[in-house]
Amino acid sequence: MALPDSLPLVPHPADVRREEGVIPLDGARISGDAVVAGQLRDALVARTGIRSQIVGEGADAEIVLSVDPAAGAAEGYVLDTLGDGIRITGADAAGLFYGTRTLLQLLQESDAGWAVPRVRIEDAPRFAYRGMMLDVARHFFGVEDVKTYIDRAADLKFNHLHLHLTDDQGWRLEIDSWPLLTERAAGSDTTGGEGGFFTKDQYREILAYAAERHVTVVPEIDLPGHTHAVGIAYPDLVEEPWLSEQSIAEQAALGIPLPVHGEYYRGAAVGHSSVRIHEERTYDFISDVLREVAELTPGPYLHIGGDECLGTPAADFAQFFERVTRIAADTGKTPIAWHEAGAVAGMAEGTIGQYWGSVEPKGSHAEEAAHFVERGGALIMSPSDRAYLDMKPTPDFPLGLVWAGIVPVRAAYEWEPTAVVPGLPAEAILGIEAPLWTETVTSIAAGDTLVFPRIAAHAETAWSPKDGAERTWDSFRTRVAGLAPAWEASGIEFSRSEEIAWA
Structure with missing residues (x-):
């Protein structure tokens, strides 16, 4: 049964389907475009301390990055964690990059370590x-x-x-x-x-x-x-x-x-x-x-x-x-x-x-x-x-x-x-x-x-x-509050506005 969407995603994707469970991240291997893979690896280290390894395309990997024009409109992407790993498919190079930014917002920390929820996201921008x-x-x-x-x-x-x-x-x-x-x-x-x-x-x-x-x-x-x-x-x-x-x-x-x-x-x-x-x-x-x-x-x-x-x-x-x-x-x-x-x-x-x-x-x-x-x-x-x-x-x-x-x-x-x-x-x-x-x-x-x-x-x-x-003020003020840990980790001196329900 799909869970209600309460994930800290901003901007909110066009379509999100969420299911029970999480995928743990522990030394994940990343395959795909070397530039995007390197950017994702560096961001994971900065955010979580997890040190990922970049492997060649086609190699066994927990995070698979690829480009396929069939993935949607320009700058769009599909992020799928419903299978055995994490797959991000961009409609183009920009879409692939944006899919990795969404993945970083999905990161959750628990007693068992870092993980991402099981979701399928199909997304593309409204404005060029x-x-x-x-x-x-x-x-x-x-x-x-x-x-x-x-x-x-x-x-x-x-x-x-x-x-x-x-x-x-x-x-x-x-x-x-x-x-x-x-x-x-x-x-x-x-x-x-x-x-x-x-x-x-x-x-x-x-x-x-x-x-x-x-x-x-x-x-x-x-x-x-x-x-x-x-x-x-x-x-x-x-x-x-x-x-x-x-x-x-x-x-x-x-x-x-x-x-x-x-x-x-x-x-x-x-x-x-x-x-x-x-x-x-x-x-x-x-x-x-x-x-x-x-x-x-x-x-x-x-x-x-x-x-x-x-x-x-x-x-x-x-x-x-x-x-x-x-x-x-x-x-x-x-x-x-x-x-x-x-x-x-x-x-x-x-x-x-x-x-x-x-x-x-x-x-x-x-x-x-x-x-x-x-x-x-x-x-x-x-x-x-x-x-x-x-x-x-x-x-x-x-x-x-x-x-x-x-x-x-x-x-x-x-x-x-x-x-x-x-x-x-x-x-x-x-x-x-x-x-x-x-x-x-x-x-x-x-x-x-x-x-x-x-x-x-x-x-x-x-x-x-x-x-x-989810394009409502009540939804936004809840979701943006969930980005506070990531902003703090990035050194962003954000204002804790009283309008936001900060965790």
Whole structure:
């Protein structure tokens, strides 16, 4: 007789059948793809201390890993422990990897040792794009920190890491054709840190690490605003800061320093910077930068910003984005832009929009987002009052911001990506992304306290069937509590939210 599903699986699989009994794990032999087998072996050691042996394909093994397109849809897998051992069959290489992540969540410790329950799981993701974003511009994180964040993402079956590489506070990627960007404009950040940047070799190292975990890196060069740092390196490319009386008053009230052209800006205000839209040299700069970033990056996407250009006239913004979306597309990549760029009638066809407005759109936000779809693109949903991980989960939380509101775990869980922008077909939604902006974050450990457990809610929204029997808040809050031992073993400094029934 099948048992009720109460396993700590997040995101919850599409279909789970559970039977009585467990399969003990004690020095299990693993056969199959050497890379995935090695990743699983290392994870088992870290989680349980069990030292597994990798054996050749076809050899006798307790854990058998294989790929068979008949196993389901793209990134799908079947995990079966109802027989004599553990079999994970991926529909493709990514699916096989995700099957091993599910196996790790199934691990149970008892007096008799480590074991996994007897189950058959058939699973595949709901959305093709499942993203996390790390802002390395406001606070710089080095290669090892980014690798740690990739591990966090991959374990929850996220498959994209958006790196916010440039902003007013710093430029974080080496560009050969414009070397002063990192020589002069990388040495500061919002949090009082020393800043920093990735050399091209370091960036390649991140890309390779991500690829081994089936994570696609999406680099962002934010344009035409959020470009104050460019003016530190090349003052002739950037306008004088645009400051309204309101913004001056607001920054004074908060004790935020005003930006000064050509000098480091360590504040957190937005909307005051812009490249010089009517100068041809600006487009030489943009073409060179986007070409170099595209040549470095194997993934299909190139994010070109477009948000919070508060001092840029609409006509100038349109002129800029009509041209720059085409420059980005000419690199062979698909451009992504924040939803404000949807106001531009003539942006390049196929450009993808990233929506960061409220879950109930205000003003023209829904119209701007819908225009990406009308131009043959799609949408990535990141509503700031649900998906922004830098929003405080409680009013008294020591880190984070509140401009989009307080976002408790339940609010992060209970929203529907296809219902935010009215009138769009479900297939217009490419997926979701949960950004971590870092104005208040100085370490991955500090970031963990904002990210976990809310990121698990977004993982389930991105992966699990919308109408699945376990796709409920009551089920989620029980299941995510069961991940606490694994998170502790991984060194994740998660917050023990009072909303979760922690064991």
